[in-house]
Amino acid sequence: MNDIKLVFPGLHAQKRHRLSGRRMYDPSVNDKIEVAILTRTQLPSDWKMFEGEPLLVALRFYVQRPQNHYRANGKLKSWAPVFCYSRPDIDNYIKLYLDAMAGIVYKDDGLVAVITAGKPYGDKPETQINIGSLNKEAAPGKERLGFRIV
Numbered sequence: 001m002n003d004i005k006l007v008f009p010g011l012h013a014q015k016r017h018r019l020s021g022r023r024m025y026d027p028s029v030n031d032k033i034e035v036a037i038l039t040r041t042q043l044p045s046d047w048k049m050f051e052g053e054p055l056l057v058a059l060r061f062y063v064q065r066p067q068n069h070y071r072a073n074g075k076l077k078s079w080a081p082v083f084c085y086s087r088p089d090i091d092n093y094i095k096l097y098l099d100a101m102a103g104i105v106y107k108d109d110g111l112v113a114v115i116t117a118g119k120p121y122g123d124k125p126e127t128q129i130n131i132g133s134l135n136k137e138a139a140p141g142k143e144r145l146g147f148r149i150v
Contacts, residue, residue, distance in 0.1 A: 003132035004105065006042050008035060011061055011125045013088035014096040028096055035100035043105070050106040054113035054134040061093045062122030069121070084119045093119070097129060105131060 012031040069080040094117055098109040106112070113134055 003130060004043070006039060006101075006105075006129045006131075008038050008097075008127040008129075009125070011063065011093065011127060012096050013092040014099075031096060032100040035097060036104060039101050039104050049104065050111060050131070050133065052107075053111065055106060055111045056114045056116075056132050056134050057098070057112050058130040059094060059097065059115070059117040060128045061090065061117070061119045062124070062126045062128070063119055064123070064125045065121045080121075082120055084121055090117055090119050093117075093127070097127065101129075101131075 012028070012035060014028050063084040065076075065080070069077055071077055094115065098112060102109045
């Protein structure tokens, strides 16, 4: 099966489930629906979801830089970090996107055997996801989707 690349504007992170009276609810459900709809619009019309094979998922969550990272002339300050290390946590981003794509891109998120993720700063908030099969050619020590399999 072919690799797939998905690009989503903005960032969505999994939120904690809430208790309202005696009822639990997921406050992230609208974000998951939005990601699911955007996923479907990017897939080819003849898409067949991944089933019964281990998958590699590479995720990049580009966070918009705060203004204090820039000088008055618009250039980046020398101390400005490359990666964002503030909230929301990267695992909350990962959970939301993997859950939202289950049943659309792959049968179940349990098929994901290898995840690589980063939260770098970018010009605009954006999420990029590459998904590919970890077939027999993807042995340890080889590269797959631009990442070395360990």
